Every structure is written in structure tokens, then in C-alpha cells.
Amino acid sequence: MAAPASNLRINGDRLWDSLMEMAQIGPGVAGGNNRQTLTDEDGEGRHLFQKWCEAAGCTMGLDQMGNMFARFEGTDPDALPVYVGSHLDTQPTGGKYDGVLGVLGGLEIIRSLNDLGIKTRHPIVVTNWTNEEGTRYAPAMLASGVFAGVHTQEWAYGIEDAEGLKFGDELARIGWRGDEEVGARKMHAFFELHIEQGPILEAEGKEIGVVTHGQGLSWTQVTVTGKDSHTGSTPMPMRKNAGLGMAKMLQLVDDIAWSHKPDAVGAAGHIDVFPNSRNVIPGKVVFTVDFRSPILATMEDMEQQFDKGAREIAAEMGLGIELEKVGGFDPVTFDEDCVSAVRNAAERLGYSHRNLISGAGHDACWINKLAPTAMVMCPCVDGLSHNEAEDISKEWATAGADVLLHAVVETAGIVE
Amino acid sequence: MAAPASNLRINGDRLWDSLMEMAQIGPGVAGGNNRQTLTDEDGEGRHLFQKWCEAAGCTMGLDQMGNMFARFEGTDPDALPVYVGSHLDTQPTGGKYDGVLGVLGGLEIIRSLNDLGIKTRHPIVVTNWTNEEGTRYAPAMLASGVFAGVHTQEWAYGIEDAEGLKFGDELARIGWRGDEEVGARKMHAFFELHIEQGPILEAEGKEIGVVTHGQGLSWTQVTVTGKDSHTGSTPMPMRKNAGLGMAKMLQLVDDIAWSHKPDAVGAAGHIDVFPNSRNVIPGKVVFTVDFRSPILATMEDMEQQFDKGAREIAAEMGLGIELEKVGGFDPVTFDEDCVSAVRNAAERLGYSHRNLISGAGHDACWINKLAPTAMVMCPCVDGLSHNEAEDISKEWATAGADVLLHAVVETAGIVE
Numbered sequence: 001m002a003a004p005a006s007n008l009r010i011n012g013d014r015l016w017d018s019l020m021e022m023a024q025i026g027p028g029v030a031g032g033n034n035r036q037t038l039t040d041e042d043g044e045g046r047h048l049f050q051k052w053c054e055a056a057g058c059t060m061g062l063d064q065m066g067n068m069f070a071r072f073e074g075t076d077p078d079a080l081p082v083y084v085g086s087h088l089d090t091q092p093t094g095g096k097y098d099g100v101l102g103v104l105g106g107l108e109i110i111r112s113l114n115d116l117g118i119k120t121r122h123p124i125v126v127t128n129w130t131n132e133e134g135t136r137y138a139p140a141m142l143a144s145g146v147f148a149g150v151h152t153q154e155w156a157y158g159i160e161d162a163e164g165l166k167f168g169d170e171l172a173r174i175g176w177r178g179d180e181e182v183g184a185r186k187m188h189a190f191f192e193l194h195i196e197q198g199p200i201l202e203a204e205g206k207e208i209g210v211v212t213h214g215q216g217l218s219w220t221q222v223t224v225t226g227k228d229s230h231t232g233s234t235p236m237p238m239r240k241n242a243g244l245g246m247a248k249m250l251q252l253v254d255d256i257a258w259s260h261k262p263d264a265v266g267a268a269g270h271i272d273v274f275p276n277s278r279n280v281i282p283g284k285v286v287f288t289v290d291f292r293s294p295i296l297a298t299m300e301d302m303e304q305q306f307d308k309g310a311r312e313i314a315a316e317m318g319l320g321i322e323l324e325k326v327g328g329f330d331p332v333t334f335d336e337d338c339v340s341a342v343r344n345a346a347e348r349l350g351y352s353h354r355n356l357i358s359g360a361g362h363d364a365c366w367i368n369k370l371a372p373t374a375m376v377m378c379p380c381v382d383g384l385s386h387n388e389a390e391d392i393s394k395e396w397a398t399a400g401a402d403v404l405l406h407a408v409v410e411t412a413g414i415v416e
Numbered sequence: 417m418a419a420p421a422s423n424l425r426i427n428g429d430r431l432w433d434s435l436m437e438m439a440q441i442g443p444g445v446a447g448g449n450n451r452q453t454l455t456d457e458d459g460e461g462r463h464l465f466q467k468w469c470e471a472a473g474c475t476m477g478l479d480q481m482g483n484m485f486a487r488f489e490g491t492d493p494d495a496l497p498v499y500v501g502s503h504l505d506t507q508p509t510g511g512k513y514d515g516v517l518g519v520l521g522g523l524e525i526i527r528s529l530n531d532l533g534i535k536t537r538h539p540i541v542v543t544n545w546t547n548e549e550g551t552r553y554a555p556a557m558l559a560s561g562v563f564a565g566v567h568t569q570e571w572a573y574g575i576e577d578a579e580g581l582k583f584g585d586e587l588a589r590i591g592w593r594g595d596e597e598v599g600a601r602k603m604h605a606f607f608e609l610h611i612e613q614g615p616i617l618e619a620e621g622k623e624i625g626v627v628t629h630g631q632g633l634s635w636t637q638v639t640v641t642g643k644d645s646h647t648g649s650t651p652m653p654m655r656k657n658a659g660l661g662m663a664k665m666l667q668l669v670d671d672i673a674w675s676h677k678p679d680a681v682g683a684a685g686h687i688d689v690f691p692n693s694r695n696v697i698p699g700k701v702v703f704t705v706d707f708r709s710p711i712l713a714t715m716e717d718m719e720q721q722f723d724k725g726a727r728e729i730a731a732e733m734g735l736g737i738e739l740e741k742v743g744g745f746d747p748v749t750f751d752e753d754c755v756s757a758v759r760n761a762a763e764r765l766g767y768s769h770r771n772l773i774s775g776a777g778h779d780a781c782w783i784n785k786l787a788p789t790a791m792v793m794c795p796c797v798d799g800l801s802h803n804e805a806e807d808i809s810k811e812w813a814t815a816g817a818d819v820l821l822h823a824v825v826e827t828a829g830i831v832e
Contacts, residue, residue, distance in 0.1 A: 197649045199645070200654075203654070229614075230614060232706075234799060236677065244666055247664075251664065257652055261652065267655070270693060273685075273686075279776075281683050359646055359647075360649050
């Protein structure tokens with residue numbers, strides 16, 4: 001297919017205005033957004049998106065998981081559509097761009113094609129995946145996961161939020177439970193634009209991240225048991241200090257991650273100490289080890305090294321230890337042609353770029369199981385995300401949507 | 417003064433019965449006690465103690481901090497009294513013996529002297545110090561601290577509990593705010609019997625701990641600041657992981673304590689990690705380092721080594737660090753003659769014994785500033801204390817009170 005000309009650009013001001021208008025729905029307490037999945041605000045955001053899509057000449061599809069599919073017709077009725085999108089739901093104290101940029105960036109493609117009277121051979125479908133964030137209803141990327149056959153719809157419908165309200169019931173309550181069978185659609189390709197949620201692009205002054213892989217994730221919850229005892233009256237040789245055991249294991253996590261450089265990472269973000277009193281030696285510590293790598297063998301190697309090393313530390317210190325795998329997914333290798341389309345688009349448009357590995361999970365990671373997929377990333381200030389202070393510049397958003405436009409249009413085929 | 421004969425013994429069954437009767441007041445949820453200071457239950461316990469003291473021929477004094485002084489007259493009206501006692505208040509999930517054994521062991525001395533018609537030259541005063549535990553109203557050992565001039569009474573009266581109720585108001589509300597000036601009393605000596613709250617005596621099969629020193633305590637609250645960032649999308653070299661910094665500092669605490677063996681100890685019981693989420697690298701950790709030693713120079717050396725080492729760790733990792741001294745007291749050396757009286761008593765009575773350093777703070781540590789002081793310790797099961805499962809045997813309680821009796825009576829002088 002012919003590549004679009006480099007003067008084909010989206011309208012950055014219009015994209016930005018739409019981002020700001022969407023951010024009026026479900027405002028946060030500190031300048032960001034609280035538009036959690038299946039709330040009234042989520043419903044309101046969906047209505048606005050639908051109104052915009054229909055004004056751009058799309059027809060809206062809705063499946064039984066609430067996934068929204070705004071279809072812009074192509075010239076070939078038999079060609080499978082190129083899908084593009086992300087999610088409109090936010091964290092409880094989320095930003096204005098995480099997810100939203102990918103959905104409204106997709107819409108901006110349609111608007112720009114309309115401006116210029118350009119048609120593609122393949123239809124383009126702009127998608128809003130339900131409940132990407134997973135904070136109200138765990139796990140994250142729930143509806144794209146059902147779409148990709150990772151979870152069953154029945155299981156998803158039964159998940160309860162903190163107040164005991166079921167996902168399926170709340171989806172119906174807000175009026176966005178459709179009739180369409182989930183996962184029945186076939187895709188020619190899928191592209192997702194997202195903010196980086198990390199510091200690399202900004203630090204290196206790059207405008208575009210060409211996402212080649214999604215990191216695999218392994219979460220192991222570690223419970224170390226020692227013995228609660230008085231910090232003053234327990235001699236050093238008689239202590240079973242679960243806190244000290246945890247400290248040695250945290251060092252081990254760091255050592256293992258560094259020994260698998262450059263792309264592997266490891267840390268513990270969750271640490272609970274019991275009884276957590278200044279004058280009681282911790283009798284129990286529960287923490288979660290997070291290992292990530294784009295290479296499956298590296299993931300397995302890190303898990304095995306930690307399992308062995310942590311058990312050795314516990315045995316040497318007379319501590320009990322339990323290790324439980326509480327989450328994870330395999331690394332993702334995105335489609336070579338789709339990734340090339342993103343890289344070529346950045347090159348053609350004159351945007352500085354580098355390859356990136358996505359550290360976070362995204363809907364694209366599940367959809368990659370079904371169709372050729374790639375992601376475009378743009379920088380975010382200070383790598384900050386999942387925070388109301390999350391920020392990007394209009395220029396970054398514009399560059400990301402320009403690259404998305406070119407990758408999608410090249411894949412969908414411009415009708416000359 | 418003449419030593420009492422080895423056949424002078426307390427009545428172990430009566431002591432035990434009184435311990436069990438007192439434990440009926442403010443029962444816990446798991447077999448122990450919740451008789452926190454200045455609660456209605458504390459008031460009820462005080463009434464029972466007063467009734468018992470008056471039945472034993474004592475007259476009760478009460479000072480403005482609620483400290484109770486049950487005086488049993490001696491034969492010499494000019495002789496300063498020998499004081500003996502501990503505290504009746506408990507932790508919220510406390511045991512039946514921590515503190516209570518020392519008060520009722522003191523009462524048992526008077527009852528036993530009555531049984532045998534023995535008089536001493538010096539009066540004996542059995543004392544219940546208010547708010548030793550410090551959980552409802554921090555700090556611990558509050559009223560003995562005011563008595564010893566460590567704190568002012570005005571400051572103590574203004575301390576608020578978690579509901580904003582002031583110490584002075586609650587003391588008046590339960591009816592135990594006396595008129596007597598705090599600290600006006602002069603003492604010939606002070607003895608305190610207490611459970612060990614550590615594992616040494618039981619592990620070595622010793623019946624009596626002769627307490628020669630009280631460990632000094634140093635609490636330093638450490639705040640390590642890094643940067644909250646995504647566990648997946650932040651490359652290892654760009655992390656500022658406050659949790660990992662804390663881990664290295666916990667190892668440093670352990671190394672420092674071991675390098676000052678045999679009596680120094682160190683640990684962190686309190687650790688709070690922020691934001692404490694599985695996929696966020698900790699941006700802040702707050703923890704409290706607890707160092708103890710019976711030697712002042714060792715305390716100072718440990719503090720300095722930690723301060724220097726922790727700052728080096730933070731600097732190397734690009735982390736911020738703040739160190740704040742949030743508590744502590746100097747090591748205590750108990751009075752040589754009083755300690756000898758305890759050791760001689762154990763020897764005379766045929767109880768196995770060893771020297772101990774008190775790892776916890778006790779009222780005796782403050783009173784040691786005012787008068788010759790010593791402590792007697794008895795074993796507790798598994799070193800467990802500040803726990804409803806705290807346990808001792810009747811035999812251990814009897815041995816402890818026998819030694820207390822002999823040390824007190826020898827110091828007070830038997831009238832032949």
C-alpha cells in the first residue's frame with residue numbers, strides 16, 4: 001500500500017480541545033479525573049464519545065462487555081477493518097490522558113480524513129475498551145481480555161466492586177451492555193496510542209516511542225514469618241526478625257533485576273509489616289515482588305532465582321516463608337509490520353523516535369493475541385501517571401496522533 | 417541490718433488468687449486484659465487494690481498524677497520508707513502479669529509480714545504508678561517520669577488520647593486525681609518486681625533475674641524519599657526506590673547492633689511504605705530504628721554510625737533522608753547495694769539466678785534517679801508480653817515475690 005504524504009496531519013488544536021472537553025466529565029480533586037469504569041461519569045463520557053463519532057460519520061457498535069466500536073466505512077466492503085483505540089475510564093485519582101489520548105486520537109484520525117476527503121480501502125474502527133484500569137473491577141484490561149478469550153464473560157460479569165456491586169449489573173445499569181457477541185469481530189490490525197507512563201522519552205528528548213514489545217509481568221506475594229518480640233529484651237541471637245529477612249530479599253530482587261539488564265526490572269511496591277509497632281520486632285511481613293522483562297526465558301529465570309534465594313535467606317535466619325504467584329502475563333512481541341508502520345510514520349513525519357518496551361499492560365497486549373498489533377507512545381512529564389498531576393504537551397499529543405494517523409492510514413490503504 | 421531467715425516466704429497461692437481476681441477487671445478478648453490507664457476499668461482496679469491494702473493495715477496516699485502509695489508503718493517514725501511496686505494499667509491487648517505482678521507482689525509482702533507478725537524499722541510503701549504503658553497516653557512511664565522530674569505535670573495533664581480527651585481531665589473523671597504534690601516523697605530505696613518480657617531466663621532455666629542495668633533506648637524516625645514511579649515503565653538506572661534504600665538501612669541497623677555485642681540490640685519494628693501499591697516503586701518510606709545498650713558510649717556510637725551510614729546509602733542512591741530522634745532515655749545503672757540485696761535474697765532462698773539487663777523501660781528506671789533502686793525479674797513463657805497470651809507459672813510468681821520480700825525486708829530492717 002502507498003504511504004500517505006508527509007503533509008497529511010491531524011488537527012492538534014481540535015484533538016486538544018476534545019481532550020479538555022472529555023476531562024470536564026468526572027473531574028478529580030486535583031486537576032485530573034475520576035471517571036472510573038461503569039460509573040455514571042463513565043456513561044456520560046461514552047455518550048459524548050458516541051456523539052462525536054456519529055458527527056464524524058461513524059456508526060457505533062456495542063458488545064456485551066460494553067466495548068464501543070465506531071466504524072468509519074472503507075471503500076472495500078470485504079476488507080477487514082483496521083482497529084484503533086484505547087480506553088476512556090480512569091483511575092480514581094487519574095490523569096486526563098492515560099487511555100483517553102488513544103481513543104480521541106483515533107477519533108481525530110476520522111475527523112482529519114473527513115477534512116481532507118480521504119478514503120481508505122479498509123474500514124477504520126475507533127474503539128473504547130471497557131475497564132482498562134481495573135481499580136474498581138480487577139483485573140486491569142478486563143474487557144479486552146474477554147474479547148481476546150483470556151477471561152470468560154460469565155466470570156467478568158460476576159466480579160464485585162468494593163461495595164459488592166457486580167460488573168455485569170453495573171454495566172447494564174449505566175446503559176452500556178450491548179447485544180453483540182464479545183470477540184466475534186475480526187481485525188486486519190490494531191493500533192493503540194498511549195502516553196509512556198515512564199520517563200525515557202522525555203529524558204532523551206524523543207517525541208515518539210515505537211513500541212516493539214510489552215514486558216511480561218510476574219507478581220509474587222511473599223509472606224515471611226518470624227516471631228513478634230520486644231525490641232529491647234530479645235537478645236540478637238534469639239531474634240526471628242521478619243523485617244530483616246524482607247530487607248535481604250528486597251536486596252536480592254534488585255540484584256536479580258540488574259543481573260538481567262538492560263530490559264529486566266524488579267522491585268517491591270507493596271510492603272506490610274506486622275504488628276508495625278516501634279518496640280516489637282516484626283513477626284510477619286507480606287510484600288509483593290514485581291519482575292518484568294520482554295523475554296519469557298528471563299522472566300522464568302528471575303522467578304526461579306528469587307524463589308531459591310529467598311528460601312535460602314529464610315532458612316539461614318530461621319524464618320518461615322510462603323511464595324504465591326498472584327498475577328502476571330507473558331511478554332508480548334508486537335507485529336513486525338505494524339511496528340514498522342509506526343516507525344516509518346515517525347520517520348516520514350520528521351519526529352524523533354526510539355524503540356520502547358511497554359512496561360505497563362495495555363489493551364493492545366491482549367489484542368496482539370488476535371491480530372497484528374502495535375503501539376505508539378508519546379512522552380509524559382516526569383514519567384508521571386495514575387496521578388491527577390499527569391501531564392503532556394499539546395505538541396506531544398499532536399505528534400503521537402500524527403504518527404497514529406499515518407500508521408493506520410498506511411495499513412488501511414489510501415484510495416488514490 | 418540482719419538478713420531475714422530463709423524460711424520467711426510469701427504465700428504463693430494468695431498472690432496467685434489476687435492476680436486472677438484483678439484480671440477479672442477489664443478482661444481482654446483472648447484471655448488477657450484491656451485495663452488501659454484512666455479508663456473506668458483502671459478506676460475499678462484501683463478500688464480493689466485500695467480495699468486490699470486497707471485490709472492489710474495500710475493507709476493510702478494519692479498524688480496529683482494518680483500515683484497510689486499504700487503505707488505500712490515501720491517502728492521508726494523518722495525512717496524514710498522503702499518503696500515497692502509497679503503498675504496496674506495494661507496494654508489494650510495486654511497480659512495479666514506485666515506490671516500487676518509487681519504491685520500485688522508488693523502487697524503480698526505486707527500480707528506476709530502481717531501473717532508472721534513481723535515489723536520493719538522503715539515503713540514499706542506499696543506503689544501503683546499511673547500510666548506505665550503509654551499506649552493511651554504516650555509516653556510510657558508517664559507518672560513516674562513526672563515524679564522523677566523528667567516531665568512537668570502541666571505537660572502531662574495536657575496530653576490527649578486518640579479521641580482528644582486530656583490526661584488531666586480523664587484522671588479527674590475516674591476520681592483518682594489526688595491532692596498530694598507529685599515527687600514530694602523521699603525514699604530510702606525502691607524495688608520493682610516485673611516479668612522479664614524476654615526469653616533469657618526461661619531459655620536458661622533460671623528462676624530469678626537480678627537486674628543490674630536498664631538498657632538505654634534511642635528511637636530515630638527515618639524518612640527516606642525517592643520518587644513514586646511505575647514498576648514496569650521505569651528503567652533500573654532511573655529509579656529512586658525508597659523501599660530499597662530502607663532495605664539497605666535495615667541491614668545496616670543489624671550490622672551495627674552485632675558489632676556492639678553482646679548487650680547492644682537494634683531493629684526497626686515500625687515501617688510504613690508509600691503509596692504501598694504493587695505497581696508503584698515506593699516514593700517514600702518512614703521507619704523507626706530502635707537501638708538499645710546498657711552503655712551510654714555504645715548508644716552514642718551506634719547512633720552516629722547509623723546516621724553516617726544511612727546518609728551515605730541515601731546519597732549513593734540519590735534518595736532524600738531525614739533523621740529525627742523521636743524517643744529515648746539513657747542507660748540506667750541500678751544501685752549496687754539494692755542489686756546485692758536482690759542477688760543475696762535469691763541465693764539465700766535457693767533460687768537459681770543470673771544477672772539481667774532490662775531491655776524494656778520500667779518505672780524503676782525513672783525512680784533510680786531519686787533513690788537507690790533495683791529490680792527483680794521472673795521468667796515469662798516464650799518471652800511473650802504485650803500480648804493477651806502472656807503467661808507465667810505460679811512457681812515463677814512465687815519465687816519472684818519471695819526474692820522481692822527478702823530484698824525489701826532486709827533493706828527496711830527487721831525488728832528483732
